[in-house]
Amino acid sequence: MAEEPSQLSDFDGRYEDPADDPLFDFDEDDPDRANIFARKELLKVGHVPESGRIVGRDGEIKAVAAELRPIVRGDPPNNVIIYGKTGTGKSLVARHVTERARRAAESNGVSVGTVYVDCAQHNTQTRVARTVTRSLNETDETDLDIPRAGIGSGEYYDYLWEILDTAYESVIIILDEVDRLDDDDILMQLSRARESGKADCHLGVIAVSNKIEYRDQLNERVKSSLREEEFVFQPYDANQLREIMKHRRDAFHDGVLSDDVIPLTAALAAQEHGDARKAIEILRHAGELAERENVDTVVEEHVRDAQEWAEIDRFEELLRGSTTQVKFILYSLALLTEENPNEDGFSTNRIYERYQATTEKADAKTLSEHRVYELLKEQAFLGVVESTRTGGGRGEGSYLEHRLVQDTGIVLKSVLRDSRLEDLA
Ligand SMILES: Nc1ncnc2c1ncn2[C@@H]1O[C@H](COP(=O)(O)OP(=O)(O)OP(=O)(O)O)[C@@H](O)[C@H]1O
CATH class of the missing domain: 1.10.10.10 (Winged helix-like DNA-binding domain superfamily/Winged helix DNA-binding domain)
Structure with missing residues (x-):
């Protein structure tokens, strides 16, 4: 006998408003629903928090800013490479300083473009050239329609030089996880663009890597054209991790985090190597576990379960x-x-x-x-x-x-x- 479709699978046309679909039933005012998160986006890894939430990186922020400072006066910035283990705030500092430099320069009447490229995702020269070119293309000013596919890096560069000349005085390009690029020629193209007469705009590259030996792998021509300043970010200790999390406490509703949650999460993340990414992920997942259990407080046990989950996940990644x-x-x-x-x-x-x-x-x-x-x-x-x-x-x-x-x-x-x-x- 054929099985009757269940109410859940046979939902087409049954509910006039898709919000009534029982599969995603969600009652905002349900008094029994756990109310854990107030601003969950604060615990997303890609989220760039405002300055008040960045803890323990003042020296690094100032040092990177000093390399970008010339753009505020319309002069060329220095190239930078930031090294450090994962979760030490490299991407965060790079993005934060770049954005502040852009604002300061613009208020001085200097037009600055900024691009962030995740090289783990865009790991070939064509992909990076395409991302940079398409992100910087201000169609109002350039009137260019840049194809998403079907052209190679050379053609993207041609578009890029045109865009740089038309729309900007300076551009800063962040290449995150730069060691994942399959070819370092892109660094050469970008760092020599002005010198070789391709573009009149000042170009600054901030390369970010968690492999300290990355520079040794670069070929000599790239090294000599980059002439970059290098910074090494040290891992956080448990106190710094605790402060980082305290500054995002408002991701949770008042009274949801029991007192031992942040210190325990900090201690667990510090044991590894002081990884802020891991600390924030554990905190978020502990909240999700409490939410799933429909309880009102996040307690030590949620943190321990979340830590185990993070380790299993990482191990699975290794076994993928x-x-x-x-x-x-x-x-x-x-x-x-x-x-x-x-x-x-x-x-x-x-x-x-x-x-x-x-x-x-x-x-x-x-x-x-x-x-x-x-x-x-x-x-x-x-x-x-x-x-x-x-x-x-x-x-x-x-x-x-x-x-x-x-x-x-x-x-x-x-x-x-x-x-x-x-x-x-
Ligand atoms: N000093 C800090 N203050 C506040 N939050 C921080 C700080 N450092 C790192 N974080 C947060 O920790 C997470 C990871 O940081 P980030 O991505 O900058 O690390 P990373 O060093 O670039 O790591 P990876 O090499 O793995 O990309 C982000 O959510 C970031 O906002």
Whole structure:
């Protein structure tokens, strides 16, 4: 007998107002609904908060501003590279200072264009050239219609030089995650535009990277044409993280955060390496968990659950693209680690025995021991597993021992999200 469509799936035409769709039913005045967030946008990572909310970066803000200051008088700015670990406020400072420079220059009658490019997303020369060109194109002034596709970087540059000459005296381009670019020629094009007579406008580049060794990878011609100032942002300590979060407390309604929530979140994020992004994400997710449970207060337990969620997410990101076989291996290593808390590492052979039992139980194909050894070495390269050579006493050969870098609980939870493994639990 054919199943009747449920009320939820058969909603077409049933509700005159789509807001009545029960799937998204939401009653603003429901007295029982948890009311956690007042301004959730303050906890979004891309959000650039106003100056009053930026904590502990005064020195860095002044230093970067000094490099851009010449544009206020219509002179060329210096190029800048900002290095630092993730979540140390590099993008924030770059965007904040650029916006203030633009406003100060404009109030002095100097027209300034600014562009932010996320090079992780736009990682080729054509994509960057297209983003920069299309964002700077003020159609009222330039009367140019720039195609979204079908032309190469050379043609985008031609448009760009024309736009720069028509519409601006200075332009600042932020290239975030610049190390993700597949070609550093773009840095050369931009930094030499005026020198090579392509555009009359002053161009400043702020490149942002969390790889300190990035500069060494640049080719000599790029380095000499950039002639940039470099800044290294240090990680935050727990006190600074606490202050950063306190300045966004109003993302939540009054009285929603219990007293220990911010200090605990700061302590957890500081343990890693002082990552403000992580702190803010944990805080937001703790709020969402409370909301989901329909309770009125965010408490320590929400923070701990949110932290675990963040770690599982990050670990999954690391495993993205790995095969189910790799997950069987990691699962087996995690079980061995849990059952033998006093041992520091496990030979390939022991992991293989456990792996055989796992694949048998899951009714999956079993790879050879040599293949498992190779996959373990691959995981060591990716930083998921640590492999050290050990043994080799008299008459014995040395061999590799493997251990998980990440907490076993996180590894288990994350691999068990794979539908082929979830029955094993
Ligand atoms: N000093 C600060 N004051 C207030 N908020 C901050 C501060 N530093 C960072 N944040 C916030 O932390 C989050 C991450 O910061 P940001 O994106 O600037 O870090 P990043 O160093 O560029 O990291 P990544 O290298 O991962 O891009 C953002 O939400 C940002 O607003």
